[in-house]
Amino acid sequence: MSYADVLAQLQGSALAHAISKSNHLIGATLQILHIFGFVLLLSSITVISLRLLGLTFTNQPVGRVARDGTRLIWIGLALAVATGTLMFVSGARHYGYNWAFEMKMGLLLAAVLTQVLLFQRVVSVDFPRPALARASAVLSMTLWFAVGLAGRMIGFI
Numbered sequence: 471m472s473y474a475d476v477l478a479q480l481q482g483s484a485l486a487h488a489i490s491k492s493n494h495l496i497g498a499t500l501q502i503l504h505i506f507g508f509v510l511l512l513s514s515i516t517v518i519s520l521r522l523l524g525l526t527f528t529n530q531p532v533g534r535v536a537r538d539g540t541r542l543i544w545i546g547l548a549l550a551v552a553t554g555t556l557m558f559v560s561g562a563r564h565y566g567y568n569w570a571f572e573m574k575m576g577l578l579l580a581a582v583l584t585q586v587l588l589f590q591r592v593v594s595v596d597f598p599r600p601a602l603a604r605a606s607a608v609l610s611m612t613l614w615f616a617v618g619l620a621g622r623m624i625g626f627i
Contacts, residue, residue, distance in 0.1 A: 473566065474563075474566075477562040477563050477566040478562075478563065480558075480559050480562040481559070481560070481561065481562040481563050483559065485556075485559055485560075486559045486560045486562070489556060489557075489559065489560035490560040490561070497557070497560070500553045500556055500557050501553075501557065503549060503553045504549075504550055504553040504554055504557065506546075506549065507545075507546045507547070507548070507549030507550035507551075507552075507553065508546060508550045508617075508618060508621070509546070510542055510543075510545060510546030510549070511542070511543050511546030511547050511550060511614065512546075512614055512615065512618065513542075514539040514540070514542040514543045514546065515539075515543060515610055515611060515614050516611065517535070517539055518532075518535060518536050518539045518540070518543075518589075518593055518607075519607035519608075519610060519611045520607075521535040521536070522592065522593070522598070522603040522604065522606065522607035523603075523604055523607050523608075524600075531596035531597065532592075532593055532595065532596055532597065532598060532603070533593065533594065533595060533596040534596070535593075536593035536594075540590070540593065543585070547582070565624070568624055568627050569627065570620055570621075570623035570624045570626075570627045571620075571624050571627075573620045573623075574617055574620035574621050574623075574624065577613060577616045577617045577620055578617050580613055581610070581613035581614050581616075581617050584606075584609055584610055584613055585610065588606050588609070588610075589606050589607075589609075589610045592606045
């Protein structure tokens with residue numbers, strides 16, 4: 471089975487038809503929820519990263535600042551992935567051959583791996599090593615904002 475066949479099957483599924491043939495407000499709602507999830511994720515990453523950089527909440531331990539923010543990161547990511555998956559299924563052929571979508575997926579994978587393997591470990595301690603804290607904050611924010619930029623480019627390709 472080729473890549474084109476997989477995309478055609480996804481786009482021809484009952485779920486894809488239900489989404490694409492439904493009221494246009496369903497698609498708009500999916501897009502709004504997708505963006506809301508991503509904004510929730512980005513704002514939480516930004517607040518924690520600013521603490522790691524020593525620019526805000528300097529009187530608070532990193533672990534305390536990160537505790538609530540981390541929960542919001544994962545809620546935002548779950549919302550963005552769930553709605554993004556539904557949007558992808560309803561237009562699989564369009565997204566499947568879109569280089570901006572492919573870039574977004576690659577950056578998303580890199581951002582999630584960085585989040586799990588580096589960022590979460592750094593923010594789990596109250597006073598991480600300053601160089602590691604700054605590097606993980608800059609890398610994480612760069613990757614996540616690049617995911618958002620690539621996502622915005624999808625509509626123009």
